[in-house]
Amino acid sequence: MKKLSNNIEVLASNTKxxxxxxxxxxxxxxxRGRVYVDDSGTVxxxxxxxLNVINKPALIPxxxxxxxxxxxxxxxxxxxxxxxPEIKNTDDIDAIINEASKTPDQALQLAGDFGSQAHTMIDxxxxxxxxxxxxxxxxxDLSVVMESFAIFCAAYKPVFVASEVMVCVNHDSLRxxxxxxxxxxxxxxxxxxxxxxxxxxxxxxxxxxxxxLITPIVIxxxxxxxxxxxxxxxxxxxxxxxxxxxxYPNHNTLGDFAFNEAWxxxxxxxxxxxxxxxxxxxxxxxxxxxxxxxxxxxxIKEKLWMERxxxxxx
Numbered sequence: 001m002k003k004l005s006n007n008i009e010v011l012a013s014n015t016k017x018x019x020x021x022x023x024x025x026x027x028x029x030x031x032r033g034r035v036y037v038d039d040s041g042t043v044x045x046x047x048x049x050x051l052n053v054i055n056k057p058a059l060i061p062x063x064x065x066x067x068x069x070x071x072x073x074x075x076x077x078x079x080x081x082x083x084x085p086e087i088k089n090t091d092d093i094d095a096i097i098n099e100a101s102k103t104p105d106q107a108l109q110l111a112g113d114f115g116s117q118a119h120t121m122i123d124x125x126x127x128x129x130x131x132x133x134x135x136x137x138x139x140x141d142l143s144v145v146m147e148s149f150a151i152f153c154a155a156y157k158p159v160f161v162a163s164e165v166m167v168c169v170n171h172d173s174l175r176x177x178x179x180x181x182x183x184x185x186x187x188x189x190x191x192x193x194x195x196x197x198x199x200x201x202x203x204x205x206x207x208x209x210x211x212x213l214i215t216p217i218v219i220x221x222x223x224x225x226x227x228x229x230x231x232x233x234x235x236x237x238x239x240x241x242x243x244x245x246x247x248y249p250n251h252n253t254l255g256d257f258a259f260n261e262a263w264x265x266x267x268x269x270x271x272x273x274x275x276x277x278x279x280x281x282x283x284x285x286x287x288x289x290x291x292x293x294x295x296x297x298x299x300i301k302e303k304l305w306m307e308r309x310x311x312x313x314x
Contacts, residue, residue, distance in 0.1 A: 008159060008214065011198055014253045015161045015216040018246050025166040025190055036168060036190035044168050047191035047237045047290070050297045051230045070100040115223045118145050118267065119164075119194065122221055125149070126163040126195055144274055145223055148267040152276045158197035161216065165193040167241040187298040193238045195219040201261050201280070216254060218242065218262040227264050227279050233293060235262035236286025243283075259283065 023038040033049030074096050124136045125146075138146045152158075168190035200213045218238045222231060239259040246254050266277040 008198060011214065011216070011254075012159065012161050015196065015198070015258075018242060018254065019162050019165055019167075019196065021245055021249060022165075022167050025168060027166075027192075036166065038168065038170075042170060042188070044170075044188045044190035045294075045297065047189055047234055050189060050237075050290070050294050051233060053293055053297045053300070054230050054233075067100045067103050070103040071096060074100070114141075118142055118223050119221065121146060122149060122194065123163045126160045130160055130162070144271050145267045145269050147274045148269075148276045149221070151274060152265055152267070152278065156199060156278070158195075158199050158219065159214075160195055160197045163195045165196055167191060167193060167238060167245070169241045169244060187294055189237060189241075189294055191234070191238055191241075193218050194221045196242070199263075215261070216242075216258050218259065220262070220264050222264060222266045223269060224266070227266050227277065229289075231264045232279075232281045232286045233290040235264060235281050236283050236288075237290040237294075238262065239283040240287040240290070262286070 023040070025036045025038055025044075027046075028035055028037055030049075033052065034046045035049070036044040036046060038044070121136070121138065121142055128135055169188050171188040195218075196216055197219055198214050198216055201215060201217065218235050220231065220235050220238070239262045243259045246252060246258055260283050262281045262283055264279045264281060266279075268274045268276055
């Protein structure tokens, strides 16, 4: 990383103070999701677990397609190639259907494994650049997605401050921050931010960087096929956690406009077109939508009835 100007160094230092003011957090698995636990024992649902309450209609036709393609593969091998055992009875059919039903979960697992590897490499690169060290060697299987990451960095010139940052919002602490507990927030939450960087949010590929417009923002990297609503809500939640922490206990060190924008960056896996997609997310509506999802997540985990009577006929 080239030497920063004094103004940028001060901004980076103040941003780091906000990041460092969060309590240490530990991630623990809980059911099909995960929670964060701080050193006082307070448990926070993760942002991604909370967002599971959102309907994801695109997953249904995708899962159907994955399963049917598996059935097609098996049948073609039976009928056309004869490379698989003959189908003799309904048990064989049930076995094919059962195997096909696992295909969407297997595909998601593979995608998740690749995404985890890519995020680990990005984390290592960011930390190396923050410490003015040489970038780590990139493995061949990650070459395209990391080329996409390099294109993003060259185009937008982010000054990375931190990566893999764990943040939280404690429901009880909001009384200290704002003077009252926000009535819309029934629970705290926590999550892990891919990167926090200083960027000129008004810059495009033609303009040069204007230091007066540089501000800290949340950046979330994706390696899937698209950018979806839950991704926007995710960065809205992270930005809100940082903005609240900037107010207390950091006395609004970064000013009123810090973390009022966040970026979702979809890194390409296409060798023929490695250009990334960058979406600038409006934090305020994304935050509000996330808080609605958080309230729903909290409500459905509570008992929603006063009395339950089950009548059985003789």
